[in-house]
Amino acid sequence: MPWPETQAIRKDMPVSFRRKDLLGIADLTPEEIQLILDTAVSFKEILTREIKKVPTLRGKTVVTLFYEPSTRTRTSFEIAAKRLSADTVNLSISASSVVKGETLGDTADNLEAMRPDIIIIRHSASGAPHFLATRLKSSIVNAGDGLHEHPTQALLDLLTVREAKGRLDGLKIAIIGDIAHSRVARSDIQGFIKMGSQVTVCGPGPMLPPYLEALGTKVSRSLPEAVAGADVVMMLRLQLERQQQMYFSTLREYARFFGLSLAHLKLAREDALVMHPGPLNRGVEIAPEVADGPQSVILDQVTNGVAVRMAILYLLTGGEPSGTAH
């Protein structure tokens, strides 16, 4: 028994995650979210060891299928899979090769025919992972689809807040930035509300989509108002290329009204957390002294990203009846 800790994980925790896929926070019950976070905590302990690896997914094949460039998320999933002893295969499909190439359905069917266990997909089209999930027997993990969802980001955010605050209910969460074009925001909003917290979103008018109230959030156009009394201030990355779409006049103006400064942060609770999904535009949506300050948990988010992704890969495969042989 070279890695007895793995057995410990299974014994302590009734595997009640019965899903084939992880497509979005919208699908998950609070109990399922709780289970994922608890599993991630177990895996996080492994990351502190000398040998940061367990044989849980030995012999499983995990494919990353990325239609949008990403080193950060792909690397996090790849490290998570390797620490579970899975074999990983990376497929980066550039926009150009899609144009001359085959349909997503054909690509998916082909991949499935090679018998992978899990396909992790990032795609510019909202719903692409759901399309794959109904079509394929492989487990599908949504690593970001269009403007729709990025569920593992929300789960790592929830884990980070739960670690720091000890709970996920009754908190005031402020999410600031381009909400309309952020799949991170959509997943986070639903995650925090499901777990019993209150979410206020804030950004320039054109960056606030009409469906926000329906999701159950408060909406504010004033950063000081949104941040006031918050337990968590989550800043979104500004997609700099959107400036040409005239959503705001200059970066400087954006930074002044919707960037988080130390002065703004003082309006939040004294123990408020500062979060950001990365990569940072320092001096635009977040002041360097805030990003690097004592309230920032931005790097904890990254560490928790690996743990949450290990938990997801584990639960999606371990829930199978034959999983007992792991």
Add this chain to the structure above:
Amino acid sequence: MPWPETQAIRKDMPVSFRRKDLLGIADLTPEEIQLILDTAVSFKEILTREIKKVPTLRGKTVVTLFYEPSTRTRTSFEIAAKRLSADTVNLSISASSVVKGETLGDTADNLEAMRPDIIIIRHSASGAPHFLATRLKSSIVNAGDGLHEHPTQALLDLLTVREAKGRLDGLKIAIIGDIAHSRVARSDIQGFIKMGSQVTVCGPGPMLPPYLEALGTKVSRSLPEAVAGADVVMMLRLQLERQQQMYFSTLREYARFFGLSLAHLKLAREDALVMHPGPLNRGVEIAPEVADGPQSVILDQVTNGVAVRMAILYLLTGGEPSGTAH
């Protein structure tokens, strides 16, 4: 003995594959082809298990050296190697870096100096794998060289037909499309003829090279004629960029005369197989309802691709005297 099935493979099967390299179907005897297919069948069984991995190639290094972009074939080889527990290293060398870079011989010598066991090469120059094979001690696998050969594609096609038909002799095989520019066609023609079947090729005149009769095929310019009574109808991918070379006037015209419709397929035997090496141009060389129909074995081809490539990697290394230590 964690994976006793591996021993079973060795015991049941006298390893009589004495080649260092797999360069083309042209080199292989029918007995060697039979051995490869039989070995692939053994490995295919592994792909149905919960743990789809055997330690056969543990400690071996398999390098993919691709001078032409390919996700599909590279992924199939990479998954095959990983399921045999080999370490894989991917080298994609873009056309631009070749221009300013070193000669193929120097690249090969350098790679060899790092002591890989198998080098899988795809190159736009016909004969590039043969050049490496004579130069290097490493085993060389041809993953497609210019317009010359693509032997693992032909082997997976043979396996797919043998599985469905129970034999490879006495069958009527129709291969339709741009024969002149297809290394798949060249390998398939030789493979099916060696195994005792009859091959008819068909395409627009400029797509039919002069050497076809010498290979032993029948040649037809009429798809209905070629398909009539066939046991297997293999459609080739149309390289869309060739349209500019005036081989045909429009895609629509090509589809009408050389695309496989349901009506055309009815001319073949009732139990005829529909095959395609992928990726598909739906609505061009193959109608969607044919590609997705009950006679299509296109996805079986993909699954068999992994099994055949496992067999090749196994035979090229297991045939060595020291292979008994595996």
Add this chain to the structure above:
Amino acid sequence: MPWPETQAIRKDMPVSFRRKDLLGIADLTPEEIQLILDTAVSFKEILTREIKKVPTLRGKTVVTLFYEPSTRTRTSFEIAAKRLSADTVNLSISASSVVKGETLGDTADNLEAMRPDIIIIRHSASGAPHFLATRLKSSIVNAGDGLHEHPTQALLDLLTVREAKGRLDGLKIAIIGDIAHSRVARSDIQGFIKMGSQVTVCGPGPMLPPYLEALGTKVSRSLPEAVAGADVVMMLRLQLERQQQMYFSTLREYARFFGLSLAHLKLAREDALVMHPGPLNRGVEIAPEVADGPQSVILDQVTNGVAVRMAILYLLTGGEPSGTAH
């Protein structure tokens, strides 16, 4: 005890390498260089085995972070890591994504948050690895930084000379080419001088930087003079794109005055070694008959590159107190 040889390495050799990082030859003592070379010799023996793999770094994560394109060096490190059973993750960051992306510090912090053990970095900015080394707890290996250092190249060169000559002291080393723009030259000069040899550098005037005498080398503008009586003639790759900067008028002229011909080589000692870091510009800085001649150890350099990199990865992790569990 499946790999008893690994234990042998540890027993024979007091691990006295106490560094967290390998940043440059400038930092190393002759004793440390000796230890690295001795360790590499042990690992080189592994490369001759049927199973070229030891479990030394099982469970360790090695990340390659390359800001400049390189297949050769990246592949050598990747193979070295895999033969030690480490998990490898490759990050290639193109110049374009740096422009719109985050700072090097933020990228490094993010990577560190995923808990890698070793980060191997190549960067166009001199000092980038040193910046990471002070910032991160992970071990940093410099795989080439700007015009500054490329220490693993120098170590493999030292190993190659020591193997062939039996010693590193009292030798005459000639290094020929664009010294000013060569991090290889900077690392080699310091390495050979530290180990007790004499270095003469030679190249066109604009390619000879002013600091050379301060490093302790002789400087010559005449290839015949520099090569006369040399034990080792090391040719540098000419960066062809520099021709536009008017350092020399034509490739032909460069080849005539600073390319190594057979006639030139006869001026060196009869048993002189010919070396080159690759890739070769045949007919420019080196004549093909010299590159392929009996005095060339160019491919030994490549083989030793894997062994030296295995040694570095081993010493950087094995030196830790907990390393005894390996």
